[in-house]
Amino acid sequence: MKQNKEKTNLRTCKATLYLESPDFLIPSKLKKAVMQREADVGAVTGHAFIGLTDESGKETVYGFHAATALPENANLSFKEKLPLLVSGKYQGFVGDDSKEPYDDKMVYHITPKQYDKIKSYVEKEKANPPKYNIFSGNCVVFAYKALRQADLKLPPQPLFYNPVSAVLGIRLYEKAHQIKQDLKQATANILSRFSSTRKISKEILQGLKKKPVKQAFGVKTVVSTLAGNTVNALRHRGSSCR
Amino acid sequence: MSTQEELEAERFLHRAIKYLQSTFPDTVKEMDDETLKNKLIDDCQTALEYGFDTEADMMMVVDFLWRIPVDYAQLPEYEWVKEILTSQDMDKEMKIDALHNAFATIKALEEDETEESDETE
Numbered sequence: 001m002k003q004n005k006e007k008t009n010l011r012t013c014k015a016t017l018y019l020e021s022p023d024f025l026i027p028s029k030l031k032k033a034v035m036q037r038e039a040d041v042g043a044v045t046g047h048a049f050i051g052l053t054d055e056s057g058k059e060t061v062y063g064f065h066a067a068t069a070l071p072e073n074a075n076l077s078f079k080e081k082l083p084l085l086v087s088g089k090y091q092g093f094v095g096d097d098s099k100e101p102y103d104d105k106m107v108y109h110i111t112p113k114q115y116d117k118i119k120s121y122v123e124k125e126k127a128n129p130p131k132y133n134i135f136s137g138n139c140v141v142f143a144y145k146a147l148r149q150a151d152l153k154l155p156p157q158p159l160f161y162n163p164v165s166a167v168l169g170i171r172l173y174e175k176a177h178q179i180k181q182d183l184k185q186a187t188a189n190i191l192s193r194f195s196s197t198r199k200i201s202k203e204i205l206q207g208l209k210k211k212p213v214k215q216a217f218g219v220k221t222v223v224s225t226l227a228g229n230t231v232n233a234l235r236h237r238g239s240s241c242r
Numbered sequence: 243m244s245t246q247e248e249l250e251a252e253r254f255l256h257r258a259i260k261y262l263q264s265t266f267p268d269t270v271k272e273m274d275d276e277t278l279k280n281k282l283i284d285d286c287q288t289a290l291e292y293g294f295d296t297e298a299d300m301m302m303v304v305d306f307l308w309r310i311p312v313d314y315a316q317l318p319e320y321e322w323v324k325e326i327l328t329s330q331d332m333d334k335e336m337k338i339d340a341l342h343n344a345f346a347t348i349k350a351l352e353e354d355e356t357e358e359s360d361e362t363e
Contacts, residue, residue: 190298
């Protein structure tokens with residue numbers, strides 16, 4: 001029984017948030033190195049989709065699209081597509097995005113229980129897909145809603161749900177994580193070299209401050225010191241006469 | 243004559259200087275021995291003021307102070323340092339963790355901005 005419980009707590013599965021970043025977010029030096037993509041709406045707006053990897057290592061990839069992306073609508077021009085995408089009345093669908101290109105990804109190591117929660121949500125959405133809306137019912141909303149089923153912390157979305165914020169969030173997290181790793185290393189280094197119990201007093205430290213071997217005092221300093229001494233002497237005399 | 247405590251403190255400073263030399267070689271190179279020792283003592287005293295009184299705790303703060311600008315106390319963008327160090331809600335370990343998290347985020351943002359400006363140049 002206990003063994004079973006421990007097994008379900010192990011993070012043996014994975015959930016991955018994939019991002020095809022909009023063209024302008026791909027550094028120019030990497031433009032030729034990124035995965036090949038079609039010059040469609042996704043290349044302008046970006047695209048988000050998710051991967052779910054089970055305990056055996058098999059990944060299933062899901063993405064939410066407007067029906068404009070279906071092969072039968074391939075002849076629609078961008079001008080014809082746009083009003084459909086913002087109308088909120090156009091049908092969406094959850095498809096297999098395993099062939100989609102991506103530039104950034106956030107991998108979450110999750111438990112089988114979390115895996116099941118996400119899987120059950122995406123399968124439900126796949127069977128009964130919602131309408132598509134570029135602002136409130138887009139690919140990012142789908143991916144975030146799915147991953148939130150497992151209470152995962154996702155890149156922040158300060159405006160409306162969009163691939164740009166997710167891309168920037170992932171890149172920032174990666175850099176911050178690397179810096180944090182360096183700090184962890186420093187912490188471990190300090191803890192191995194210095195005592196966690198021995199204390200040092202402020203007075204002793206002060207006493208160990210290096211005093212200069214020689215100091216120079218020019219006429220201005222000497223005069224001001226003399227003047228200060230005179231004032232102090234007069235004050236002292238005044239107070240002792242009272 | 244030195245007391246036992248003074249000798250221990252001297253030994254601590256010696257090890258702390260070795261640590262700084264290996265962790266921040268470029269910054270240390272710019273200082274003479276006297277300046278280095280005095281700065282280390284000043285930073286240790288700052289750590290003590292915020293309640294970090296063991297050797298290891300003190301060095302955590304010293305290490306952190308060496309990563310941020312020397313005049314951080316005067317810089318509005320580093321107000322969070324004092325806020326965290328004086329927080330009544332966090333223990334010492336949480337404070338160090340919070341300092342590290344804030345520092346990592348700010349550095350990551352700075353690096354991101356630098357990369358962006360390199361791109362536009």
